[in-house]
Amino acid sequence: MSSPEEAPGARRRWWRPELGLALVVLGLGVFVVLGTLEVSAAASQLGLGPRFFPILVGGAMILIGLFYVADVLRGGRGDPEASEDVDVDAPSDWRSVGLVSGIFLAFAAVLNVLGWIIAASLLFFGLSVALGAEHRLRAAGIAVVLGIATYLLFVKGLGVTLPGGPLQGVI
Numbered sequence: 001m002s003s004p005e006e007a008p009g010a011r012r013r014w015w016r017p018e019l020g021l022a023l024v025v026l027g028l029g030v031f032v033v034l035g036t037l038e039v040s041a042a043a044s045q046l047g048l049g050p051r052f053f054p055i056l057v058g059g060a061m062i063l064i065g066l067f068y069v070a071d072v073l074r075g076g077r078g079d080p081e082a083s084e085d086v087d088v089d090a091p092s093d094w095r096s097v098g099l100v101s102g103i104f105l106a107f108a109a110v111l112n113v114l115g116w117i118i119a120a121s122l123l124f125f126g127l128s129v130a131l132g133a134e135h136r137l138r139a140a141g142i143a144v145v146l147g148i149a150t151y152l153l154f155v156k157g158l159g160v161t162l163p164g165g166p167l168q169g170v171i
Contacts, residue, residue: 019072026065032058050160099130115165116154121147 036054103126111119124143133139151171154160164171 016072016077018077019069022065022068022072025061025068029058029061029063029065032061050158052158096130100127103127103130112163113165114163115167116151116162117147117167117171118165119147119163120150 032054036051036058039051039054103123106126107119107123110122114122121140121143124146125140128139128143129136148171151162155162
């Protein structure tokens with residue numbers, strides 16, 4: 001049985017880019033689960049420890065990867081992107097890629113010095129501006145709220161230790 005793209009009598013290739021992606025998803029899921037099993041921490045006040053969400057995400061990646069591998073091996077193919085918002089002939093926006101990469105690197109560089117709340121607020125604000133936020137004051141306010149909310153969720157809710165920086169002890 002041959003697909004419409006293959007010539008009659010041609011051997012079907014078992015290795016395709018879709019299989020490579022499926023194996024990467026599966027491998028990353030296994031990597032996340034195995035890495036998370038090495039984390040030792042007590043459960044939080046909510047009963048969920050810092051291992052809960054990574055195990056959940058890693059398990060989902062393993063499941064999706066297994067289904068994806070099975071689909072590709074049975075002949076499934078990835079469909080080309082079809083959307084009215086996508087211009088396949090448009091050039092890549094390397095400026096945005098560079099800005100986003102630089103913002104993440106800057107976040108990693110200042111995290112221990114500034115602490116989570118300030119560094120994450122700068123990260124969220126920088127990303128929103130780099131990706132085209134029109135109202136910068138609103139973006140800054142939302143960034144600060146997200147920085148504080150994620151800090152409280154992880155530190156108070158899940159018992160994960162995050163760098164406090166200059167705000168250590170204030171929150």
